[in-house]
Amino acid sequence: MSGSQARVARTLDLLTAGLGPAVQQAMSAEFGDGWVDVARQAFRNERMATVMARLEPSEWDAQALLTVMWDQWNAVFRHRLGLLERSLVSELRELRNRWAHQAEFSDDDLYRLIDSTFRLLRAVSASDLILRQLARLKLDVLRDMFSRQIEEERAQANARRDRLTEVVLFVVSGFAVVVATLVSLAPRNPLAGMLLVAFTLLTFGYLIVQRLRRPVMTHSVHECPVCRKIIYTEVCPYCEAVPPPKFLLAKSKEPVPEPAESHQSA
Template identity: 40%
Template sequence: MAIINQERVNQAMEVLRAGLAPFIERKVQAAMKAGSVSMDAVRRSADDPMLGNKPLSQWNVAGLLKLTWDTWNAVFAPTLGRVERFLVQEVRDWRNKWAHQVPFSGDDTDRALDSITRLLTAVSAPQSDYVHRMKMERRRLIFDEKARAQRATKPGNVLGRAEPDLLDAL
């Protein structure tokens, strides 16, 4: 059974959470130790009051991305650049569309998987390889579909092979 775009993005979001959580937890703990950010600031970042009482490793992807955005200057700017900040915002947008069950086109899915891969790569998460493979598998399937469709539209013999074009022989 083929995996639909929404399912691909769902898998990628789960992998993103697993890859981001340890990085965010390390950076937040270091910033708290240095006095750059307080636990109150971290808790305020959580939309869900129950989330603020959990360890960061148990936060959902929405909370992790919001925390990253909200504490960027104090926690993440020394390590990550502007491009990564844009990736955080873009992935937050994809996460919101996914959570509200907005249909994903093929291009949207490709872009979401690519942005998630880039963000995971930026934080040196090994999960980036998995999402990259998901993206490449999706691209391979699209290529195969297009190749099949192209072969089906060419006039061919009974075996389905295209007859040689006479102009090509000249």
């Protein structure tokens, strides 16, 4: 498991640990001892309902807890949380589904997952220990992003310096050949001297133009920030070759469903 995947898994574990008590407390306060049966009505997928029926609420994962929150939002959670937290629930459900389908997480996706988890758990008054661990994860991701940015900027500066050095060498070499030609050959054979000077200027001029037009290449052996594979080029061939999963393309076109109005009484 790569560093990014481990951080996603760790974040989802913290989300489960922080969200579980909050969901149980809110649901039991609204529905009393029968809250578990009401919560299980949110699992409309047959496979998920079968799995969750065998598990105790304390064993429910982040997907189950977020599903209950989304389904019971109008009946329970909108009285305790706001529209921002509702959008966080929707976002975390989507990110968790991407993780379940083994979609790759970029650094931005990873930071967004951790930050959204932190904000939602802070809103439901999760324990300080969980919030501190999430804050540490956010700092680790930012540190890695900044380190890569610094390395890229340093590589670009070195590449620009190398390009300038090559251009200066071309100019000096061409100038030296022209001067030597004018001093030694031109007085004895003006035509040959002029031809050699013209050839020298064209050759070194072409080399200089080509070197200046060539893009600055800063890539070396490094890790792709998206798929986390070791690559040797600036553009990751693995990410280019693999199209996005079909379920993501289809899901991106679907409207976000509104939470169903609950008919349960308080």
